[in-house]
Amino acid sequence: MDLHLLVDGRRKVASLEEALRDAIAAGRLAAGTRLPPSRTLATDLGIARNSVAEVYARLVAEGRLEARVGAGTWVADRPSAGPATTAPVHRSTRFDLDLRGGLPDGSAFxxxxxxxxxxxxxxxxxxxxxxxxxxxxxxxxxxxxxxxxxxxxxxxxxxxxxxxxxxxxxxxxxxxxxxxxxxxxxxxxxxxxxxxxxxxxxxxxxxxxxxxxxxxxxxxxxxxxxxxxxxxxxxxxxxxxxxxxxxxxxxxxxxxxxxxxxxxxxxxxxxxxxxxxxxxxxxxxxxxxxxxxxxxxxxxxxxxxxxxxxxxxxxxxxxxxxxxxxxxxxxxxxxxxxxxxxxxxGDYDRTVRTLRLRYRARRERFEELMTEGAPGSRVVGLAAGIHCLLELPDGVAEHDVSEAAATRGLRVDGLGAYAATPDLVDARPAAMVVGYGAPPAHRFEEALAVVVEAIRVAARRAPGRSSA
Ligand SMILES: Cc1ncc(COP(=O)(O)O)c(C=O)c1O
Missing domain, CATH: 3.40.640.10 (Type I PLP-dependent aspartate aminotransferase-like (Major domain))
Known part of the structure; x- marks a missing residue:
């Protein structure tokens, strides 16, 4: 693997150490990136192998690198020292689960x-x-x-x-x-x-x-x-x-x-x-x-x-x-x-048939869970595809559900997010567009539990209601 490191020819060892530290802090060397064996890097830079090994060892001690005999050296998952120069990602913009309409289950490929x-x-x-x-x-x-x-x-x-x-x-x-x-x-x-x-x-x-x-x-x-x-x-x-x-x-x-x-x-x-x-x-x-x-x-x-x-x-x-x-x-x-x-x-047809059974079972389970967990909600439309429209119980607002889901790491949008003009936003009952096809199989139930929980939380905010 090639590393782009600016090393000062007059103070090679010190500047190698600084360059690695900077590259890790700035994210140019991402977590998991493998570093070249010390022998290779030493040859490339024209310095002693021991000097490179010592630089690696110091960065391992600082938590910036990890190393295992036989497995090599790589950038640690969470550099534990040094100033972070990359901007923190805002929590609410990081969705762990995404139930927007239209996304398929990547794990089914x-x-x-x-x-x-x-x-x-x-x-x-x-x-x-x-x-x-x-x-x-x-x-x-x-x-x-x-x-x-x-x-x-x-x-x-x-x-x-x-x-x-x-x-x-x-x-x-x-x-x-x-x-x-x-x-x-x-x-x-x-x-x-x-x-x-x-x-x-x-x-x-x-x-x-x-x-x-x-x-x-x-x-x-x-x-x-x-x-x-x-x-x-x-x-x-x-x-x-x-x-x-x-x-x-x-x-x-x-x-x-x-x-x-x-x-x-x-x-x-x-x-x-x-x-x-x-x-x-x-x-x-x-x-x-x-x-x-x-x-x-x-x-x-x-x-x-x-x-x-x-x-x-x-x-x-x-x-x-x-x-x-x-x-x-x-x-x-x-x-x-x-x-x-x-x-x-014939493998394309076989894949479609397998997915049809899988998504059908998911849709049925979705309806079951919503009937049990979010009384007053209603699944609308054909039994088809990988998303559906879930009309919300009376008084529950789409944005309250989206917000409650977002704080739990799940993205789900209301129907209003798909409306072509603002006057359409109130033209139909409040509803969520739920992409039940999207989560991987092992997280499907968890994702739907978050949807139910978000509707309950939003229902508590609905005018004239205290619980779902
Ligand atoms: C309504 C609709 N049309 C088309 C597509 C497919 O678009 P593309 O083939 O560009 O991924 C999607 C995918 O989400 C969709 O929801």
Whole structure:
């Protein structure tokens, strides 16, 4: 390992000691960082090995380093001496558990299957496949996705229609920029959704126009009068309220798109995870010429992969690809080939089935615990996905629950955090968006116990109440 240490040539030993002490205090050498063997560092610096060993020994004695015979020397976990020069992290900003809507359980990632798929993909990849990729993505993955999406989500797709992106976020940005490049100005969005998606639309040159959301999903009847050029929807499972877009409204969206030439962006972020009956198919099949269908591996595998995909109507494909070329973005080709291998082997389907059972059991347990522990609360929406909306008992405020949870190290946001405009904040009953998929299995019960406790604490603050 290489160390960047400024050592004064005239007083090498003393300045080595100072440099190590400073680097540890400033955090440049983080806890756990291994130091080179004293013999190697001595050779590099041109000083006696014993001198380096003595410097190490002094820093060990001070608690800055740790050493074990045979295991080497490394930076101690908590340097116990010397002034701390890094700013302390504020307690409330450090969440030990994060139950924001949409986060998957990282511990569920199918490591063995992914490693196997990567090995298979690498051994089969041509030299050309390991060069710069085309903006639409690796052919093998586009073929595998077209087949998978048709089979599992009812999407009308050929491999030529598929574009691989850096998650759904990039697909949305490409579609928005393509609409803006054709002169579009406004895009309808669901009144509740990800603030990051709305920000991304604004950054792409479009003005988001919120549609109300009721128990049948987004109120799309207003699309015709809203003077919008496009609409972004989560038809299978409205995010974060959790209801599906009704059949009549799906048909209305398809009619609007056909009549006006408007573009529909379908965010199918968790369509594979439906627990009560067969999944609702993609809306794209109703109007394949007008819908950009988007999917992601962020829920089914991991956001760390940064893999998403779009099925893009032929009339928009070149526009989106032109935006992609202009952005300079490219998706990791090896990860694309690995995902293709994972799908082809059946391991992707197996992973989704395993996760479906796991998340379904979690959702059932969540409902059970909330009924027992937080009477008056109500789980809303489809038995689907990895989050749900939990309406709070009468009088309990979202921010009180978030605050009580935060003091216990858990992040959970109220529905208001997802509202597109302030007037929506009070339009629905107070509710928390709970990502029950997020905690690792061994901390799931603990996380839900914190949610229950936070609701009880908040209930004590509710007007006219003394306990939950
Ligand atoms: C509503 C919604 N859409 C899409 C995504 C996936 O986005 P990406 O593929 O960019 O990770 C998420 C992830 O949290 C989401 O909640």
């Amino acid at each position: 199918p490591r063995t299957a992914w490693a196997r798929a990567t090995a298979r993909a690498l051994s089969g990849a041509s030299a050309a496949a390991l060069g710069y990729s085309t903006p639409e993505g690796a052919a093998a993955l586009r073929v595998a996705l077209a087949d998978y999406l048709a089979r599992a989500r009812g999407v009308v797709a050929s491999a030529d229609d598929v574009v691989v992106t850096h998650g759904f976020g990039e697909l949305l940005a490409l579609a928005a920029r393509a609409v803006a490049a054709r002169g579009g100005r406004r895009i309808a969005v669901e009144g509740y959704g990800h603030v990051s998606h709305r920000d991304l639309l604004v950054a792409s040159g479009l003005e988001p126009v919120p549609l109300p959301v009721d128990d049948d999903g987004a109120v799309v009847e207003g699309l015709a009068g809203a003077s919008v050029d496009a609409v972004l929807l989560t038809p299978a499972h409205q995010f974060p309220i959790g209801v599906p877009l009704s059949g009549a409204r799906r048909a209305a969206v398809a009619r609007w798109a056909e009549q006006t030439g408007g573009l529909v962006v379908e965010d199918d972020y968790d369509g594979e995870f439906r627990y009560d009956r067969r999944a609702i198919g993609a809306m794209q099949a109703l109007a394949p010429g007008h819908v950009v269908y988007g999917g992601t591996a962020s829920k089914s595998l991991s956001p760390a992969l940064g893999l998403g995909w779009g099925v893009v109507p032929p009339a928009w494909r070149d526009d989106l690809l032109a935006q992609r070329r202009r952005s300079g973005a490219a998706t990791d080709a090896i990860a694309q080939l690995a995902l293709a291998a994972l799908i082809e082997s």
